[in-house]
Amino acid sequence: MFIKNKRFLIPAAIILGLVLLFWFIGKFWSSNEETLSAKVKKGDFKISVTTTGELEAKSSEKIYGPAGLRRIGIWQVKIENIVPEGTVVDSGSVVAGLDRTEISSRLKDLQTNLEKLETQFTKTKLDTSLELRNARDELVNMNYSMQEAKITLEQSKYEPPATIRQVTMDMEKQERNYSQAQKNYKLKLEKAMANMQEVSASLQQAQRQFDDMNEVVEEFTVKAPKRGMVIYRRNWDGAKQGVGSTLSAWDNTVATLPDLTEMISKTYINEIDISKIKIGQLVEVGIDAFPEKKFTGTVTEVANIGEQMRNSNAKVFEVKIKVKEFDSILRPSMTTKNAIITSIVKNVIFLPIECIHNDDSLTFVFKKNGNTITKQEVEVGQSNENEIIIKEGILVDEDVLLNIPDKPENLKVVKLEKKKKS
Secondary structure: OHHHHHHHHHHHHHHHHHHHHHHHHHHHHHHHHHOOEEEOEEEEEEEEEEEEEEEEEOOEEEEEOOOOOOOOOOOEEEEEEEOOOOOEEOOOOEEEEEOOHHHHHHHHHHHHHHHHHHHHHHHHHHHHHHHHHHHHHHHHHHHHHHHHHHHHHHHOOOOOHHHHHHHHHHHHHHHHHHHHHHHHHHHHHHHHHHHHHHHHHHHHHHHHHHHHHHHHHHOOEEEOOOOEEOEEOEOOOOOEOOOOOEEEOOOOEEEEEEOOOOEEEEEEEEOOOHHHOOOOOEEEEEEOOEEEEEEEEEEEEEOOOOEEOOOOOOEEEEEEEEEOOOOOOOOOOOEEEEEEEEEEEEEEEEEEHHHOEEEOOEEEEEEEEOOEEEEEEOEEEEEOOOEEEEEEOOOOOOEEEOOOOOOHHHOOEEOOOOOOOO
8 A cells, every 4th residue: 555655656746846846947037037137327428329331441542444545435444354352462463454355356457557558658659759750750851852952953043044943942842841841840749748748647647546555455454553452443333343344434443452541431320310410529439340349430521411322211411430540450341330429428327228117107217125126217318329317216326127027017116206396
């Protein structure tokens, strides 16, 4: 009989032990939750506007592509290859290569035209030389004929008058022909010189175009003007200008070499908060990639005109913040968290904003005094992202619960005494 009872007693004891264990754990966790509290602090209270920004260099040197694109009639060209963003390059190192398809085709056409003009120049020169030589030979022969006519006239002085008259007329005709031939030679010479000048000018123009094109095509291999870190240029829509991007003849910037010793965080402030932002305000700057790093900054620029955010109806204003400290970890395009301190309230009481609760018109906290918890009415003031000022209701170093205790409706409510009107 005892053995049978023992068989039932052991499982019952185990179940009872488990029930007691779960009850104890529940009480333990409930106790821990009730004791999750924060101390009321007193000191200077910072009020700030928090916003996300992006790092960029305060100043940078641009890496330019070909400067003569417009001069040679090429209005845009694509980036065929470019070093990875963030690459540190030396002065003269190759940064990018541009697509040469169009300029190579233009260069071949210019070379063909240049060869054609060179041939034309040579032909014109030879034709002119031959034509002028024939004209000079004709002048010599006509001069001989005129001299022969003079001799004939001298020899005819004893001939009848009619013969002398005929010989005289022949001589005068030879003189007129010779004189006319001299004038024609001068005209032919001037025409030949004009033709040569025209062909020569066309040849020189073609040669200049060919030389210009060759000079520009060399610049299709883009090189760094100095040592630095390559950062891709951004288009108007914020997209990075990498491989396949189009380079304009009016803006031939390929990339930039930022001065990393001076960085700024560019951010955008909502139109609701922009009136609070002023030049010279201090800023606490954090870097998302390195949360353990903290920096300070100053507001240096506040835009006067707002702009429309993409895919949104919100209006924002651009604000630039200069980072005071230098650190080698800071890189362009890093995301920052900026707390712009708009004001500092001196010597006030404050606590975490999670401690504040509202019930209809009553603003209160759960104040802990030993093992007793009361529902204490408070008067609050300004707040920041994490904390809020308490004007009245609690004192420094008092404990205030961060969470809502069990059965808060049963707690005693301690209201503030209404100040009498003077």
